Amino acid sequence: MNYNTFFKDALAGLKAEGRYRVFANLERIVGKFPKALYHPDNGEAPREITVWCSNDYLGMGQHPKVLDAMQSAITGQGGGAGGTRNISGSNHLHVALEHELADLHGKEAALLMTSGYVANWTTLSTLGSKLPDCVIISDSQNHNSMIEGMRHSKAERRIWNHNDVDHLEAILKDLGPQRAKIVAFESVYSMDGDIAPIGQILDLCEKYNAFSYLDEVHAVGMYGPRGGGVAERDGVMDRVDIIQGTLAKAFGVIGGYIAAKPEIVDFVRSFGNGFIFTSSQPPSIAAGALASVRHLKESDVERAAQKERADTLRARMREADLPVMDAPSHIVPLMVGDPAMCKEASDRLLFEHDIYVQPINYPTVPRGTERLRFTPGPLHNDELIDHLIDSLLTVWSKLGISKVA
Numbered sequence: 453m454n455y456n457t458f459f460k461d462a463l464a465g466l467k468a469e470g471r472y473r474v475f476a477n478l479e480r481i482v483g484k485f486p487k488a489l490y491h492p493d494n495g496e497a498p499r500e501i502t503v504w505c506s507n508d509y510l511g512m513g514q515h516p517k518v519l520d521a522m523q524s525a526i527t528g529q530g531g532g533a534g535g536t537r538n539i540s541g542s543n544h545l546h547v548a549l550e551h552e553l554a555d556l557h558g559k560e561a562a563l564l565m566t567s568g569y570v571a572n573w574t575t576l577s578t579l580g581s582k583l584p585d586c587v588i589i590s591d592s593q594n595h596n597s598m599i600e601g602m603r604h605s606k607a608e609r610r611i612w613n614h615n616d617v618d619h620l621e622a623i624l625k626d627l628g629p630q631r632a633k634i635v636a637f638e639s640v641y642s643m644d645g646d647i648a649p650i651g652q653i654l655d656l657c658e659k660y661n662a663f664s665y666l667d668e669v670h671a672v673g674m675y676g677p678r679g680g681g682v683a684e685r686d687g688v689m690d691r692v693d694i695i696q697g698t699l700a701k702a703f704g705v706i707g708g709y710i711a712a713k714p715e716i717v718d719f720v721r722s723f724g725n726g727f728i729f730t731s732s733q734p735p736s737i738a739a740g741a742l743a744s745v746r747h748l749k750e751s752d753v754e755r756a757a758q759k760e761r762a763d764t765l766r767a768r769m770r771e772a773d774l775p776v777m778d779a780p781s782h783i784v785p786l787m788v789g790d791p792a793m794c795k796e797a798s799d800r801l802l803f804e805h806d807i808y809v810q811p812i813n814y815p816t817v818p819r820g821t822e823r824l825r826f827t828p829g830p831l832h833n834d835e836l837i838d839h840l841i842d843s844l845l846t847v848w849s850k851l852g853i854s855k856v857a
């Protein structure tokens with residue numbers, strides 16, 4: 453085995469296909485979001501660019517309440533939490549945050565984990581391996597963190613066609629009411645920006661005695677009168693067995709969690725290796741997340757502004773005949789349909805127009821549906837939208853990208 457050749461060839465393959473990942477080197481500047489400093493790889497001086505693809509959807513990562521809470525937690529409690537909760541105990545900010553998150557979702561309990569990825573992986577792998585003869589029924593577009601957790605559980609897995617409730621029902625019927633069944637799905641799917649029919653899915657879970665697991669990562673902070681997610685907006689939160697979320701997207705910090713009935717949360721706390729054997733979040737992170745969740749429970753200003761901006765951007769793209777995909781959510785995907793072209797469009801926007809939008813290629817999306825994914829926020833003003841539309845039209849015509857979605 454020639455190790456070096458193997459690694460180099462694998463990378464060359466990615467490059468040849470146009471899907472080698474390059475991450476822009478960005479320096480965020482407090483008070484200037486969505487602008488940031490871009491540090492070019494060639495050592496040229498840094499320059500200001502506009503970020504159009506951040507999942508800090510509402511700019512909470514720079515909110516004064518969040519920064520104040522983080523700073524005073526550092527001053528008061530220092531850097532790290534001191535290890536795993538299993539060995540070193542819970543920080544009281546972890547406990548306070550769990551109470552806040554349980555309340556956000558109308559549940560009695562919540563469990564904090566180090567990321568949304570870890571929360572999905574840990575919970576699904578634990579439930580899938582412990583529930584006797586369990587089958588996990590998984591939406592075909594579920595996130596990698598769910599897929600890896602399900603795989604690790606070694607439970608039987610059935611894939612249901614994306615958001616297709618008839619197909620889900622056929623699978624549930626086939627499995628029968630006796631068998632342990634977890635229906636795992638998301639609310640907002642972040643690449644197409646479409647939204648699951650949560651109520652109908654829960655009807656089926658109830659009818660066939662299945663356990664529901666809902667990833668609201670892209671919806672927490674964003675939907676519902678208190679930012680509890682699409683299940684809150686649709687009035688069905690109390691019917692979901694486990695709601696999973698992140699503190700790293702709309703809440704602007706880092707961390708993940710589940711919210712559920714106490715015995716479910718206690719089960720994952722007691723058997724979930726991805727919770728037990730890893731150190732807990734620094735207190736400052738929990739403090740920032742707590743401030744962010746509390747703020748967005750009470751304030752609708754950010755959500756309303758974000759929605760208006762997303763609607764405006766979508767309308768402007770349509771007017772300009774740009775191939776914007778239809779989506780009922782806050783995400784604005786623009787179809788390119790070719791990996792090399794997608795990368796080239798993204799490069800030109802960055803190098804020639806000071807606009808940062810990451811290309812989304814396979815395996816994040818199916819081949820042939822490569823796209824640019826825009827996440828307008830409350831702070832993307834009209835001037836930034838004008839500049840974006842002009843720049844997109846220039847790049848589209850220079851590269852000859854199709855205008856038909």
Ligand SMILES: *Cc1c(COP(=O)(O)O)cnc(C)c1O
Pocket residue numbers: 567568569570572595597638642667669670698699700707708
């Ligand atoms: C980002 C993401 C996650 C992972 O959450 P992190 O907190 O970033 O680890 C889980 N599910 C979905 C659908 C995501 O997009």
